Amino acid sequence: MISGNCWFRYANNVPLNASDFAENVNVLDYVETDKEGNRHTWCWVTDIELTEETVEEIMIGGRCRWHIENQTFNTLKNQGYNIEHNYGHGKYHLATNLAYLTFLAFMVDQIQEMTSPEFQKALKERSKGVRTYLWKLITRIFLSWFLEGWDELFEAINKGIKPGRVKINTS
Known part of the structure; x- marks a missing residue:
């Protein structure tokens, strides 16, 4: 799956935020350039250690999870539930x-x-x-x-x- 039009960038043990008590996480970026030359970037945070051997599998799992979440939100938005991505808190x-x-x-x-x-x-x-x-x-x-x-x-x-x-x- 890794070819000239896509690449990974990852780091392990990165603080989640600037707090002194921030939990450390592992961060994976996946960048892909489509046939029209448009660049698309996906980013995941995980507690799974990232290595050259694991990044592609983590990316595939992350993309599948995104797809499932997107289908669910599309159903909630377009199939009679009338909910929007930004429903607000009121x-x-x-x-x-x-x-x-x-x-x-x-x-x-x-x-x-x-x-x-x-x-x-x-x-x-x-x-x-x-x-x-x-x-x-x-x-x-x-x-x-x-x-x-x-x-x-x-x-x-x-x-x-x-x-x-x-x-x-x-x-």
Whole structure:
């Protein structure tokens, strides 16, 4: 992977900041020049000792982690969660709390996507993989009908609800 258009620079045991009590870390820079001549630089801080033998593997792992984080933020920004990279903290941490609730909702959705066949079917068949449509559909059904649980919600999405059908628990 190391070629004429990319190179590494690294240092071990570098103070994290100017404090007298700063922890020492290891720093890796990876510089790459693309076909158009534009230079791109990535930098990672790690507690793993950096050597000629380890820098490429650390760089590959760092790039993979960045890619995963970027996909997650793109999902949170563009798939109906309406969160921005710089969400801000707001007065009395309101925006921070709203961001936490958004992350919690995202986590619940991720758990459902991994474990619930009904959710997987709803995402695949009804929204063609676009979550914003699914969230709008869930909201519409949730606000319009009395539901006894998640199973009934996904049944309504996957099988369709006929207008005028309302289940009311009279027990």
